[in-house]
Amino acid sequence: MTTFYVLTLFPEMIMQGMNTSIIGRAIEAGLLQIKAINIRDFTQSKHKKVDDYPYGGGAGMVMQAQPIYDAYMSIVEELGYRPRTIYLTPQGPTFHQKMAKELALEENLVFLCGHYEGVDERVLEEIITDFVSIGDYVLTGGELPAMVMMDAISRMVPGVLTNEVSGENESFSGNLLEYPQYSRPEEWMGKKVPEVLLSGHHKKIEEWRLEQSIEKTRNIRPDLYQEYCKEGK
Ligand code: ADE
Numbered sequence: 001m002t003t004f005y006v007l008t009l010f011p012e013m014i015m016q017g018m019n020t021s022i023i024g025r026a027i028e029a030g031l032l033q034i035k036a037i038n039i040r041d042f043t044q045s046k047h048k049k050v051d052d053y054p055y056g057g058g059a060g061m062v063m064q065a066q067p068i069y070d071a072y073m074s075i076v077e078e079l080g081y082r083p084r085t086i087y088l089t090p091q092g093p094t095f096h097q098k099m100a101k102e103l104a105l106e107e108n109l110v111f112l113c114g115h116y117e118g119v120d121e122r123v124l125e126e127i128i129t130d131f132v133s134i135g136d137y138v139l140t141g142g143e144l145p146a147m148v149m150m151d152a153i154s155r156m157v158p159g160v161l162t163n164e165v166s167g168e169n170e171s172f173s174g175n176l177l178e179y180p181q182y183s184r185p186e187e188w189m190g191k192k193v194p195e196v197l198l199s200g201h202h203k204k205i206e207e208w209r210l211e212q213s214i215e216k217t218r219n220i221r222p223d224l225y226q227e228y229c230k231e232g233k
Contacts, residue, residue, distance in 0.1 A: 002157050003033040004150050005075050008113040011036035017147045026160040042070040051116055060117030072127045084129050085110040088142030092131030097172040104156035113142030175228040177217045179209040
């Protein structure tokens with residue numbers, strides 16, 4: 001069973017965001033477990049404070065080291081070792097499919113979700129093993145990025161996807177985008193389903209799909225297409 005620990009000030013956001021559809025089913029099936037830990041529960045301050053003004057001045061508040069560290073240590077005590085711990089930040093390398101596949105091999109993963117202007121650097125130095133961004137834009141907190149990552153990682157955990165939804169023949173596998181899909185009816189708004197898909201000729205269908213994937217990738221994602229071409233050599 002894969003366990004995701006999420007250190008957050010908004011545990012309900014995580015739990016509500018992750019209990020539907022495929023991920024919800026995987027949790028019910030006992031393939032995944034999500035433990036959202038409220039950082040505020042670990043504060044030693046009288047008024048349950050978790051942030052303070054930045055030294056040196058400037059806008060916003062900074063999340064303090066102590067509650068985050070104690071929340072993290074409660075996980076370390078539970079596990080008996082220091083698990084891989086990811087800090088969601090626009091300052092990390094960008095998340096991608098290969099990273100999702102690799103992280104799916106971990107039994108336990110911790111996500112630290114920051115808020116306000118940031119997190120005290122010292123606690124990051126102490127507990128973080130990976131800094132990860134989900135793209136070049138700034139969000140108000142790390143919760144959505146953590147959920148994005150958990151969703152993508154979960155799909156790569158064996159058993160989470162059934163045969164109906166395969167993780168193999170899809171976008172980014174082999175650096176190609178997925179081919180276009182069609183379902184009934186055969187004609188809609190005057191648009192017909194490509195003839196080859198109705199032929200029942202599996203080899204021809206496979207060839208057509210690969211060709212479509214290559215063409216689509218070349219047009220929409222020339223960067224990925226370059227990678228695909230390199231692979232063939
Ligand atoms: N926190 C705020 N913005 C973020 C981003 N783009 N990726 C990961 N964490 C973030």
